[in-house]
Amino acid sequence: MSVTADAIPEVQSAVKAGAAPAIVLEKVSKWYGSMQVLRDITLTIAQGERIVICGPSGSGKSTTIRCINRLESHQEGRIVVDGTELTDDLRALDTIRREVGMVFQSFNLFPHLTILENCTLAPIWVRKMPKAEAEELAMDYLRRVKIPEQAKKYPGQLSGGQQQRVAIARALCMKPKIMLFDEPTSALDPEMIKEVLDTMIGLAETGMTMVCVTHEMGFAQKVADRVVFMDRGEIVESGTPARMFNDPQTDRLKLFLSQILRGH
Amino acid sequence: MSGTAADPRYAAPRAAPRRRMRLSWSDPLLRNLFWQVVVIGGVVLLVWYLVGNTSRNLQARHIATGFRFLTQSAAIPIGESPIPYTPSVSTYGRALLIGILNTLRVSVIGVVLATVLGTLIGIGRLSKNFLLAKFTALYVEVLRDIPVLLQLFFWYGLLQHLPGTRQALHPIAGVFLSNRGIKLPWVDWERGDTGAVVAFVLGAVLTWLWSRRAAARQARTGVRPATWPVALLLLVVFPVAVWAALGAPFSLDVPALHGFNFQGGITLSPEFAALLVGLVIYTSSYIAEIVRSGIEAVAQGQWEAAFALGLPHGIVLRQIVLPQALRVIVPPMTSQYLNLIKNSSLAVAIGYQDIVSIAGTTLNQTGQAIEGVAIIMAVYLTFSLSISAFMNWYNAHIALVER
Numbered sequence: 001m002s003v004t005a006d007a008i009p010e011v012q013s014a015v016k017a018g019a020a021p022a023i024v025l026e027k028v029s030k031w032y033g034s035m036q037v038l039r040d041i042t043l044t045i046a047q048g049e050r051i052v053i054c055g056p057s058g059s060g061k062s063t064t065i066r067c068i069n070r071l072e073s074h075q076e077g078r079i080v081v082d083g084t085e086l087t088d089d090l091r092a093l094d095t096i097r098r099e100v101g102m103v104f105q106s107f108n109l110f111p112h113l114t115i116l117e118n119c120t121l122a123p124i125w126v127r128k129m130p131k132a133e134a135e136e137l138a139m140d141y142l143r144r145v146k147i148p149e150q151a152k153k154y155p156g157q158l159s160g161g162q163q164q165r166v167a168i169a170r171a172l173c174m175k176p177k178i179m180l181f182d183e184p185t186s187a188l189d190p191e192m193i194k195e196v197l198d199t200m201i202g203l204a205e206t207g208m209t210m211v212c213v214t215h216e217m218g219f220a221q222k223v224a225d226r227v228v229f230m231d232r233g234e235i236v237e238s239g240t241p242a243r244m245f246n247d248p249q250t251d252r253l254k255l256f257l258s259q260i261l262r263g264h
Numbered sequence: 265m266s267g268t269a270a271d272p273r274y275a276a277p278r279a280a281p282r283r284r285m286r287l288s289w290s291d292p293l294l295r296n297l298f299w300q301v302v303v304i305g306g307v308v309l310l311v312w313y314l315v316g317n318t319s320r321n322l323q324a325r326h327i328a329t330g331f332r333f334l335t336q337s338a339a340i341p342i343g344e345s346p347i348p349y350t351p352s353v354s355t356y357g358r359a360l361l362i363g364i365l366n367t368l369r370v371s372v373i374g375v376v377l378a379t380v381l382g383t384l385i386g387i388g389r390l391s392k393n394f395l396l397a398k399f400t401a402l403y404v405e406v407l408r409d410i411p412v413l414l415q416l417f418f419w420y421g422l423l424q425h426l427p428g429t430r431q432a433l434h435p436i437a438g439v440f441l442s443n444r445g446i447k448l449p450w451v452d453w454e455r456g457d458t459g460a461v462v463a464f465v466l467g468a469v470l471t472w473l474w475s476r477r478a479a480a481r482q483a484r485t486g487v488r489p490a491t492w493p494v495a496l497l498l499l500v501v502f503p504v505a506v507w508a509a510l511g512a513p514f515s516l517d518v519p520a521l522h523g524f525n526f527q528g529g530i531t532l533s534p535e536f537a538a539l540l541v542g543l544v545i546y547t548s549s550y551i552a553e554i555v556r557s558g559i560e561a562v563a564q565g566q567w568e569a570a571f572a573l574g575l576p577h578g579i580v581l582r583q584i585v586l587p588q589a590l591r592v593i594v595p596p597m598t599s600q601y602l603n604l605i606k607n608s609s610l611a612v613a614i615g616y617q618d619i620v621s622i623a624g625t626t627l628n629q630t631g632q633a634i635e636g637v638a639i640i641m642a643v644y645l646t647f648s649l650s651i652s653a654f655m656n657w658y659n660a661h662i663a664l665v666e667r
Binding site: 069121 | 482483484485486487488563565566568569570572573574575576579583584587588591
C-alpha cells in the first residue's frame with residue numbers, strides 16, 4: 001500500500017510450462033472447533049509461479065499458507081507439495097519442510113543466536129553441512145539481502161527491516177524450492193517496507209516459486225503471476241493482477257479493493 | 265571515530281556540561297543528597313544505640329563475650345551425625361560442625377531431588393495427556409498452598425505412626441519401614457567397587473572428550489558421530505568390565521532384625537526422612553511452576569520458525585527453546601534453592617538436629633546467645649551467598665546477549 005506501483009520494476013514471469021505443479025491444494029477444509037476457517041480451497045501453483053493471496057483479515061489467507069508446510073493441519077482434502085502429499089507421516093513432513101522456506105510477519109529470529117548462527121543452524125543440523133561451508137553459504141545470502149556486515153550481531157540490535165531480511169536469508173540458506181511469505185511487511189515501519197519488498201523482488205527474479213500473503217498491491221501488480229482473493233475461508237476470485245484490479249468480477253472483491261484504496 | 269572529528273561537515277564534539285547543584289528545595293540533586301544524609305545518619309545512630317545497649321547489658325549481667333566456649337566439651341545428645349561424636353567429651357565446636365553438616369546434607373540432597381521432581385512435574389503440566397496434566401496441576405495447587413511446617417508435621421507424624429521394628433513394613437526385599445526410620449540395604453565396599461567407580465569417572469571424562477570431538481567433527485564435515493554408543497560403552501560396559509575383572513565382588517549389607525532393632529544397611533532417621541520429603545515436595549511444587557512458565561515464556565513463533573526450517577523436535581528443544589527458557593528459569597530457581605535451605609531450619613520443629621537446633625541448645629547451655637545467633641546467621645549467609653554466587657555465574661553464562 002505504501003509503495004507506489006511505478007517504484008517497482010516489472011518482473012518477468014518464470015512459470016515453467018509443462019512441469020509438475022509445485023503445490024496442489026484440492027478441496028482443503030479446516031475447522032477451529034465448530035468454526036470453519038477454510039472451505040474447499042482448490043489451488044494449483046506451478047513451478048516458478050508467484051502467487052499473491054489477499055483478502056480481509058480473518059479470511060483464511062495465513063491459515064492457507066500455514067497448511068502448506070503443516071504449521072496447521074487440514075482436516076479434509078489433499079495438499080501435495082513438490083510431489084509429496086502432506087499427511088501425518090513425519091518423514092513426508094520433514095521432506096517438505098526442507099524444501100519449503102517460510103517468512104513470518106513477526107520475523108521470529110532466534111534472539112539468543114547471532115545473525116550468522118541464525119542462518120547456519122538449519123544447514124548444519126538438517127543438511128549436515130560442515131560449519132565453514134554453512135557460514136560461507138550464509139554470508140553469501142546475507143550479501144544478497146545486503147547486510148553481511150551485521151553477521152556477528154544479535155537480532156535485537158537490528159531494525160525491523162533488517163531483521164526481516166535476515167529471516168529471508170535464513171530461509172534461503174536451506175535452498176528451498178518454494179518460499180512462503182506470511183504478511184512479511186505488515187509489522188514494519190513504512191520506510192522499511194521498501195527494503196524488504198526489494199529483497200523479495202530480487203528473489204522473484206531468480207525464478208523462485210513464491211506464495212505471498214500481503215496487502216502490498218503495488219508488489220502484487222508488478223511481481224505476481226496470479227492474485228488470489230480470499231474471503232471468509234474461501235477463494236472468491238483469482239486471476240492476473242491487471243484483471244483482478246481493473247476488472248473485479250465479484251462484489252466482495254470490489255468492496256475489498258475500494259476499502260484498501262480508500263486507506264491511502 | 266578519528267574520521268568524524270576531522271570531517272568539516274560536522275561540528276567538533278564537546279564535553280557534556282556539568283550539572284550544578286542549586287541551593288533550593290526544588291533542586292532534585294539537593295533533595296537526593298538531603299534524604300541520603302538523613303537515612304545514613306539514622307542507620308549509624310541505630311547501630312550505635314544497639315551496640316552500646318547490648319554491651320551495657322552484658323556487663324550488668326556479667327556475661328563474658330567471645331567464642332571460647334567452642335573448645336569446651338558439650339553435653340548435647342546428638343541422634344544422627346556423619347562424624348564421630350561423644351556427648352560430654354566432644355566440644356561445642358564439633359557439635360556445631362555436626363549441625364552444619366546435617367543442614368548441608370538435607371539441603372544438598374533436597375535441592376537436587378526438588379529440581380528433578382519439580383522439572384518432571386512442570387513438564388507434566390505442559391503435557392497434552394489429560395490425566396497427567398490434571399494430576400500435576402492438582403499436585404502444584406494443593407502442595408504449594410499448604411504451609412511447609414504443616415507438611416513437615418504431616419510427614420513426621422506419618423513416619424512416627426509406622427509400626428515398631430518387629431512389625432516393620434517390608435515393601436521390597438531389604439527395605440524396612442518402622443518407627444525407628446527407614447532401613448535400606450547398602451553395598452559392602454570392596455576393592456572391585458572402588459575400581460568400578462574409578463572406571464566410571466574415567467569413562468565420564470572420556471565421554472566428555474568424545475562429545476567435544478564429535479562437535480568438532482560436525483563443524484568440519486557436517487556429520488555428527490553418534491555419542492550414545494560411546495557413552496554406553498564408557499559409562500556402563502567399561503566400569504562393569506573393570507568390576508568383573510577385579511573378581512566381581514558383590515555382597516549387599518541387608519538390614520536384618522536382631523532382637524529389638526535392625527543391624528546392617530543404612531538408616532534414614534524418621535526426622536531426616538520427614539524433613540527431606542517435606543522440603544522436596546513443597547519446593548518441587550514451586551519449581552514445577554517455574555519450569556512450566558519458563559518453557560511457556562518462549563514464544564510460539566520460535567517453535568514455528570524452527571519447525572519451518574525443518575529442524576527436528578529434539579534439536580529445536582535443545583538449541584532454540586531450552587536456552588531461552590533457562591534464562592527465565594534460573595533467577596527464580598535460585599530463590600527456591602535459597603528458600604529450601606532456609607526452610608530446613610524448620611527441622612527444629614520435628615527434632616532433626618540441624619544447625620539451628622544444635623546452636624539453640626548450645627546457647628541455652630552456655631548462655632552465649634549473641635555468639636550462637638551470629639553463628640546461625642553466618643552459616644545461612646555463607647550457604648545462601650555461595651548458592652547465589654554460583655547461580656549468578658550460571659545465569660551470566662547462559663544469559664541472552666540481546667543487544
